[in-house]
Amino acid sequence: MLMTGNMAAAWGARLGRADYIPAYPITPQTEIIETIAKWVRLGEMDAKLVQMESEHSMLTAAGAASLAGARVFTATSSQGLLYALEMLYNISGWRAPMMLINVARALAAPITLEPDHNDVLAARDTGFLQFHAETCQEVLDLILLAYRVAEDSSVLLPAIVNLDGFYLSFTREKVTLPSEQDVSTFLPDYNPPNPFRANMPVSKGATVLNGALYSYFKYHMHTSSIRALSVFEEAALQFERIFGRSYSPVEPYMMDDAEFVIVISNSFSTIAKQAVRRLRERGFPAGLLKLRMLRPFPSSLVARYLSARRGVAVFDQNISLGSGGIIYPEVVASLYHRRNRPQLLLPVIGGLGGKQITVEEMEKIFEAIKNEIGAESPDPIFLMRQEELETTKNMVRTAKEVQI
Amino acid sequence: MPLITNYFLALTLDFYILTQPLIVIPDKFLMILMIVRVRFHGRGGQGAKTASRILGTASFVEGMNVQDSPVYGAERRGAPVTAFTRISDSEILERGYVFDPDLLIVMDATLLASPVAKVTDGIRKKGAIFLNAQSANIIGEHYTLPSDVRIASYDLTSSAMEMLGKPIISSASAAAAARLVGLVKESSLEQAIVTELEEIGLSEEMIKKNVMLGRKIFSSLEPLELATEESEKKLRIVPLEMITSNDGLEDIIAVGNSKVAKTGSWRIFKPVVDYEKCTACTVCYAYCPESALILRQDGKPEIDYDNCKGCLICYRECPPKAINIEREVIAF
Numbered sequence: 001m002l003m004t005g006n007m008a009a010a011w012g013a014r015l016g017r018a019d020y021i022p023a024y025p026i027t028p029q030t031e032i033i034e035t036i037a038k039w040v041r042l043g044e045m046d047a048k049l050v051q052m053e054s055e056h057s058m059l060t061a062a063g064a065a066s067l068a069g070a071r072v073f074t075a076t077s078s079q080g081l082l083y084a085l086e087m088l089y090n091i092s093g094w095r096a097p098m099m100l101i102n103v104a105r106a107l108a109a110p111i112t113l114e115p116d117h118n119d120v121l122a123a124r125d126t127g128f129l130q131f132h133a134e135t136c137q138e139v140l141d142l143i144l145l146a147y148r149v150a151e152d153s154s155v156l157l158p159a160i161v162n163l164d165g166f167y168l169s170f171t172r173e174k175v176t177l178p179s180e181q182d183v184s185t186f187l188p189d190y191n192p193p194n195p196f197r198a199n200m201p202v203s204k205g206a207t208v209l210n211g212a213l214y215s216y217f218k219y220h221m222h223t224s225s226i227r228a229l230s231v232f233e234e235a236a237l238q239f240e241r242i243f244g245r246s247y248s249p250v251e252p253y254m255m256d257d258a259e260f261v262i263v264i265s266n267s268f269s270t271i272a273k274q275a276v277r278r279l280r281e282r283g284f285p286a287g288l289l290k291l292r293m294l295r296p297f298p299s300s301l302v303a304r305y306l307s308a309r310r311g312v313a314v315f316d317q318n319i320s321l322g323s324g325g326i327i328y329p330e331v332v333a334s335l336y337h338r339r340n341r342p343q344l345l346l347p348v349i350g351g352l353g354g355k356q357i358t359v360e361e362m363e364k365i366f367e368a369i370k371n372e373i374g375a376e377s378p379d380p381i382f383l384m385r386q387e388e389l390e391t392t393k394n395m396v397r398t399a400k401e402v403q404i
Numbered sequence: 405m406p407l408i409t410n411y412f413l414a415l416t417l418d419f420y421i422l423t424q425p426l427i428v429i430p431d432k433f434l435m436i437l438m439i440v441r442v443r444f445h446g447r448g449g450q451g452a453k454t455a456s457r458i459l460g461t462a463s464f465v466e467g468m469n470v471q472d473s474p475v476y477g478a479e480r481r482g483a484p485v486t487a488f489t490r491i492s493d494s495e496i497l498e499r500g501y502v503f504d505p506d507l508l509i510v511m512d513a514t515l516l517a518s519p520v521a522k523v524t525d526g527i528r529k530k531g532a533i534f535l536n537a538q539s540a541n542i543i544g545e546h547y548t549l550p551s552d553v554r555i556a557s558y559d560l561t562s563s564a565m566e567m568l569g570k571p572i573i574s575s576a577s578a579a580a581a582a583r584l585v586g587l588v589k590e591s592s593l594e595q596a597i598v599t600e601l602e603e604i605g606l607s608e609e610m611i612k613k614n615v616m617l618g619r620k621i622f623s624s625l626e627p628l629e630l631a632t633e634e635s636e637k638k639l640r641i642v643p644l645e646m647i648t649s650n651d652g653l654e655d656i657i658a659v660g661n662s663k664v665a666k667t668g669s670w671r672i673f674k675p676v677v678d679y680e681k682c683t684a685c686t687v688c689y690a691y692c693p694e695s696a697l698i699l700r701q702d703g704k705p706e707i708d709y710d711n712c713k714g715c716l717i718c719y720r721e722c723p724p725k726a727i728n729i730e731r732e733v734i735a736f
């Protein structure tokens with residue numbers, strides 16, 4: 001079927017048999033909830049959908065319902081995610097394995113609708129597992145995989161699946177829908193530990209008022225998150241056996257003999273892959289490593305794939321103002337203790353607010369990696385095409401100088 | 405780690421991308437990669453997004469790989485909308501904005517003047533432009549069109565007015581694109597029109613009319629057998645200077661930006677005041693969302709056609725029906 005990323009996310013909820021969906025609207029995720037609402041109304045999906053009064057309430061309800069044993073699904077974007085952020089820390093602390101879809105949209109101000117990853121990466125320390133999708137098919141598949149990992153009794157953490165606004169949310173492409181039967185084999189019903197029951201009182205997320213206890217539980221969450229990596233790998237093997245599509249926490253593309261590599265995530269990976277393919281046609285040994293799992297961060301896999309390459313660029317579609325890209329230091333940390341680490345780790349920032357990236361820009365990054373090898377400390381690249389800067393300057397001028 | 409400072413890397417080496425011919429003729433045997441990129445330019449309300457989806461679905465029905473998507477800002481009638489359909493016989497390693505279309509579908513020729521829409525930017529050598537217009541020659545007199553491309557035209561809006569009673573040209577534009585690309589059978593187009601219009605909840609009768617409209621356009625055009633080539637591109641990534649002045653603030657200081665952006669070019673219909681009938685009640689003045697009605701000394705309105713975007717609220721609200729409407733761009 002041809003479907004948008006939003007539609008694929010809705011199918012993830014439906015095939016994953018989500019039974020409680022608290023909702024609050026925000027562009028560009030709205031189509032997900034609209035679709036589910038339609039299915040629920042038509043009786044095609046057996047779930048309870050509740051419109052809440054804010055994202056904060058939405059997440060509170062989501063976490064609580066998950067503790068009661070429901071399979072919970074919800075979605076938000078951008079400011080909505082940030083408004084709910086406080087609850088994200090609570091939900092992971094409650095060990096409630098619910099699903100949150102984030103349709104990436106850059107944060108205000110300035111206000112825009114198009115994506116970058118500052119919204120979803122603001123949730124990187126919350127304890128939510130994070131999976132980032134490149135295609136509409138991946139959106140659906142990662143939801144099924146993420147439920148499976150999150151609900152695993154050795155993990156029990158909530159999960160975020162991220163898809164880019166516009167580039168996936170409103171883009172239709174071919175998606176193969178798995179059968180309900182296959183999905184229930186892969187993803188059995190959720191079996192919650194100590195769910196809220198009228199006949200069996202239980203307290204969750206209790207106050208500890210004690211640093212040692214607090215540390216113990218935090219450390220426990222941390223190790224559970226780390227464990228999610230191998231649980232994912234195991235689940236992915238079964239996923240491949242049943243559905244024929246294979247997923248690993250990172251995806252290597254033309255990496256076999258690659259000397260120059262770009263590390264990237266989400267929908268712009270497609271454009272970078274095209275650049276790799278075009279460069280290969282010209283005999284340039286380019287390769288790509290896509291980060292599919294951001295939390296836990298797959299450090300050892302990143303190190304394994306990047307060791308012994310000549311130069312690596314890390315493409316951050318986000319910016320930690322006053323520092324730089326958010327993923328870059330994580331890649332650096334993964335490689336620091338490797339004896340044969342690449343000679344160059346080039347930080348690149350691009351695509352903020354959905355700034356369009358051409359395949360030529362991606363090619364230019366590879367050219368820059370090659371040119372910068374040997375540089376003392378390589379200057380970060382902040383992608384901006386000449387014509388884009390000119391248009392921008394014109395607009396700024398219009399906003400400031402025009403008088404009637 | 406290095407800080408983002410004003411020392412952004414300046415890659416000043418211009419580099420030229422290798423020219424690779426791209427074959428789009430469907431029945432060639434030695435076809436390594438066939439991909440057609442169609443870019444639709446329309447205005448909010450004309451149906452550009454639906455057009456891209458109808459073309460997408462029709463091509464998908466034909467067994468092609470398809471990707472379609474729209475871009476639009478805050479949704480409003482009249483604003484430029486762009487939508488894309490990529491059609492391929494193999495994996496589509498592209499995403500987002502189509503910078504280098506093989507075929508451009510210009511649903512509103514006045515967009516050719518828009519500095520925002522940048523309609524003809526990036527079109528591939530030997531690509532094609534379809535104009536929703538009676539005569540491409542007249543358009544050519546008003547706007548500069550790129551050389552080395554083929555031009556086709558048909559007055560979709562008049563056909564839509566006649567057959568649907570509305571200037572909505574989603575099916576018509578999709579039909580034109582499908583025919584010109586030449587990969588889609590008429591039956592697949594019809595199936596796609598039905599699927600997509602059902603999806604957006606149109607009545608059965610309206611869908612039928614759209615199918616008829618699609619058929620009419622499809623049979624009025626001929627396939628183009630496009631064989632486009634990549635245009636030479638010059639790419640420069642520029643360093644950002646450290647911003648020291650107010651330029652870095654988002655503030656809009658200047659008043660009257662709409663004097664620069666002439667929203668009057670959005671109109672499909674224009675309101676015309678019948679001063680005989682007008683009672684100077686000023687209802688239109690109160691309702692116009694654009695302040696495009698200015699009251700004269702005698703209290704009757706004068707329409708600022710540079711900025712009236714043709715929403716026709718004044719026409720609907722005028723108590724004695726003293727505002728008439730006229731079809732715009734009829735000359736094209």
Ligand code: SF4
Pocket residue numbers: 675691692693694695696697707711712713714715716717718719
């Ligand atoms: S059509 Fe009428 S109401 Fe609408 S912008 Fe023009 S003058 Fe104003």
Ligand code: SF4
Pocket residue numbers: 677681682683684685686687688689703704705721722723724725726727
């Ligand atoms: S609403 Fe009609 S009658 Fe009243 S001022 Fe406007 S044009 Fe004249």
